[in-house]
Each structure stands twice: as structure tokens, then as C-alpha cells.
Amino acid sequence: xxxxxxxxxxxxxxxxxxxxxxxxxxxxxxxxxxxxxxxxxxxxxxxxxxxxxxxxxxxxxxxxxxxxxxxxxxxxxxxxxxxxxxxxxxxxxxxxxxxxxxxxxxxxxxxxxxxxxxxxxxxxxxxxxxxxxxxxxxxxxxxxxxxxxxxxxxxxxxxxxxxx
Numbered sequence: 001x002x003x004x005x006x007x008x009x010x011x012x013x014x015x016x017x018x019x020x021x022x023x024x025x026x027x028x029x030x031x032x033x034x035x036x037x038x039x040x041x042x043x044x045x046x047x048x049x050x051x052x053x054x055x056x057x058x059x060x061x062x063x064x065x066x067x068x069x070x071x072x073x074x075x076x077x078x079x080x081x082x083x084x085x086x087x088x089x090x091x092x093x094x095x096x097x098x099x100x101x102x103x104x105x106x107x108x109x110x111x112x113x114x115x116x117x118x119x120x121x122x123x124x125x126x127x128x129x130x131x132x133x134x135x136x137x138x139x140x141x142x143x144x145x146x147x148x149x150x151x152x153x154x155x156x157x158x159x160x161x162x163x164x
Contacts, residue, residue, distance in 0.1 A: 013153035027139030042139035
């Protein structure tokens with residue numbers, strides 16, 4: 001496989017899951033029963049999930065951590081698989097390529113995302129009240145699918161394409 005083909009494959013591996021992730025943000029994430037049935041939008045879960053621990057949602061924040069882990073996996077994947085060896089400007093020495101870590105980072109993000117499907121309750125109010133999860137909506141399934149596609153793509157690239 002030529003370096004141009006590898007470049008386009010890397011971009012496809014990153015862009016297709018990113019597109020699915022972006023589509024997931026337009027959907028409802030899940031539904032839960034607190035006082036009424038609530039269906040939070042995925043974009044609000046993304047924006048507010050990082051600060052959920054302030055209201056007592058430590059485990060909810062741990063699930064949200066899958067997002068930055070996936071972003072780090074994407075950045076690492078693009079750095080690891082670039083063919084260019086960089087030279088440090090001041091000392092004029094070659095900077096060694098980092099050891100591959102994107103495959104396990106993407107797998108970690110996917111496992112964390114999938115683990116939410118095992119939950120029965122979610123924090124519904126800052127008072128600590130829990131709400132029963134009624135259903136996982138399309139936003140969740142698209143979100144977890146984007147991480148799964150990213151994991152499969154990165155692992156395919158590292159273990160099949162890079163060895164050729």
C-alpha cells in the first residue's frame with residue numbers, strides 16, 4: 001500500500017466515526033424517569049457531562065471521559081501513523097516516533113461508552129435523586145457506534161496495514 005493510500009485510509013478511519021459522532025449530537029441520548037420522562041439531547045450531555053461531578057455525578061463524569069479519551073486516541077493515531085520523522089529545532093536531533101497507544105486508547109473509550117448500557121439508573125437531580133433509565137435512544141447508539149468504528153479502524157490500521 002502506498003503512502004498516499006495510507007494517508008487517505010487514516011483520514012477515512014478518523015472522519016467517518018467523527019461524522020457519526022456529529023450526527024449523534026443531534027439526537028436524544030437516552031430517556032429516564034424522574035418526575036416526568038426526560039430525554040436529554042446528546043449535545044447537552046456532551047457539554048454538561050464534564051461538570052456532572054459538581055452535582056454529585058461522579059460515575060456520569062467517568063462515562064463522559066470516553067469523549068476526551070477518544071479525541072486523544074485520534075490525535076495519537078494521526079501522529080503515530082505519519083511517515084515524517086520530525087527534527088527538534090534547537091538541538092537539531094530527530095524526535096523519535098511515539099510508541100503506538102491509539103489502539104488501546106480507542107478501545108478504552110469504546111468500553112467506557114458501552115458500559116453505560118449496563119446502567120439502570122442515572123443521576124437526575126443535584127440533590128442526589130436517581131432516575132430510572134427507560135431506554136437508550138439513537139443518540140447513544142450512534143455515539144457508541146462511532147467509538148466502536150474508531151476502535152475497529154485504528155486496530156485494523158495498526159495490525160493489518162502497518163505490518164505490510
